[in-house]
Amino acid sequence: MNSLLNIRGLKKYYPILGGVLKRKVADVKAVDGVSFNIEKGECLGLVGESGCGKTTLGKTIIRLFVPNEGSIYYDTPTNVLEEVERLEKKDPRSLKRIRKEYDLATFRGRKLKQLRRKVQIVYQDPTTSLDPRILVKDIVAEPIVAQGLAGGVETKEMVINMLEKVGLTSKQLYRYPHEFSGGQRQRIAVARALVIRPEFVVLDEPTSSVDVSVRAQLLNLLKDLAREFGLTYMFVSHDLSVVEVISNRVAVMYLGKIVEIAVTEELFKKPLHPYAQALFASIPIPDPTKRKERPPLTGEVPSPVNPPSGCRFHPRCPLAIDVCRKEEPQLIDVGHEHLVACHVVASNFIK
């Protein structure tokens, strides 16, 4: 398959300022060395507890944040990526030319603005992401205006067209966001993101602020739109049941690291990383006959300012062995594109 995004060793730290001079005293390591691919036309689900860096990762990928380290290769030909891999080991300096052309992390100015046409984001809470004092027609038209893509009449046509696609009518053009229900507001936010026909959309918990019955409608809409426009999604969520329905592949994050990536069915059937296992075991199943007595995960997520040494999950892990405390596990492929970062799983696999 052709990958749309190739992310290599991405890091995003937030500085903590302290003292009289407001100097940097420490870093919050929100995203700490993450590498993965996003294929064209797929929907990659990203799950994890709150504070594990999901949203930061999503926003860094589309360059709403500047990463501290690492690169994001967007729509790069395979031979160039191979070249990158070769050069990274041998001669990192000569990478500069390639990075300037393909790596989003180095983009600035006009190039960044052009990128915004291709990548978009839908935020978690539409009540805060939509300006309460702007009419719906102007909200949805804003990306077109900002990019200078169309003139007056044409813009209006595009807006009406888009609104109809998300299930709203042209009657609602001259209304303000507060006149809509939560589900409709999220539809407006989706319309705004898709009106300029992007290729890649980050969905940052788009269904967490709506009710169960509306959630189903919204997920169906997102699925239909992806098919219609050939979109690639990155679906950030802590709601595992939603991720299971919408994504092709799922990545599990813990404390700034990706611990497991696999095809959705495979991951939900057979999670390998102990954290992923605990996470999936704690989903309440809406079926009283499947009620189970299980020991929940003990303890709490450690602070990302000072993460545990070695594997970050080791203080809470039931399988932890000596090497977990010292060495950081790498993502290894255990077959069927199932990647896991765990010493115990790795040693079992090699056996």
Next chain:
Amino acid sequence: MIEENILDINDLVLNFYTYDGVVKALDGVNLHIRDGEILGLVGETGCGKSVTSFATLVLIPSPGKIEGGRILFKFQDKTVDFLKQDDAFLRTMRGNNVSMVFQEPRAYLNPVYTVSNQISEVLLNHRKGEFLKMTLEAIRQERKKKGLKGSTFEMNLYMRMLKNPNSLSSRVISKIPRSQRRFKQEVQRETVKILKDMEIPDPERVAKMYPHELSGGMAQRVVIAMALACNPKLLIADEPTTNLDVTVQAQILNLIKILQKKFKSAILYITHDLGVVAEISDRVAVMYAGSVVELAEVHELFKKPLHPYTRGLLESIPQPGKPLKSIPGTVPNLINPPSGCRFHPRCPYAMDICRKVKPAFIDVTKNHFTACHLFGGSK
């Protein structure tokens, strides 16, 4: 076997008088909670779940007004109607016999008091006499060991406070911090014990913390500790795990189950998550637009839902491999609710009678209640 209902809510009607019109928030709510069971209450946002829970404790803020119905609570072999009691009586019930856990633990805790301060407040409000007796007994035992007789100034003080808690002198004395050191210690010890019951690691340290130092899951445990401090007969939990992560949610649900067995309280568990309901409750009540539409045992409800709304709700749970279904339309505006059955505009089985007559809440099969004309609600 006839099981005791600890709480009976009958035809509760509640309106909010706003500038936009009268919001008919509760329209004849019927709910029965049995002694020692966990009753799950599910429904969409704005269907009146939380209002029902507040109304149970008669804590309705203006402009809300309870227009009719009865809230019968059984305690000490008596049945009282909360709506006919005065505030002084209700204050002795709230936090004591009936207590509540809210959705947002951090908003519920006072940021300027420590955890132990806030838990002991509950204890001092409802169980002061008990602790005075305990302290007195402890001092007596201590003096007996040393072979001393008679009573000290401190003991006299406690005895006076015990005998006449509302007299001027005991109220003045209780304001002097040094006068009741032993008593405070005793309360402190109980506080730590309660925190320990909540499976909080290192309870002595947590007791001295302020709410901002606690994580979400920990804060929720503290709130549950406050609610259970007086060993209530009924605990109302209003979406206690909504803002928590799944792993923490699993911890809290586990804790609630353990505590329920230990304290033998009945729990009214309000949530919008069907998974949580299936996990925790013995019986389930489904609410829609201000009234309970179905009430049944949990296995029965998930296997054989009767009311069309419950069916729609269960079908809208995402299941991999199946197309997502959803209930068409949106929740009605309660200022101008639909006539007759409030679900009829969204109901696939709506008949003529549904538009005109509100269906009665009746027992269809054994202890399976529903309010729908399809199942004889018109009788």
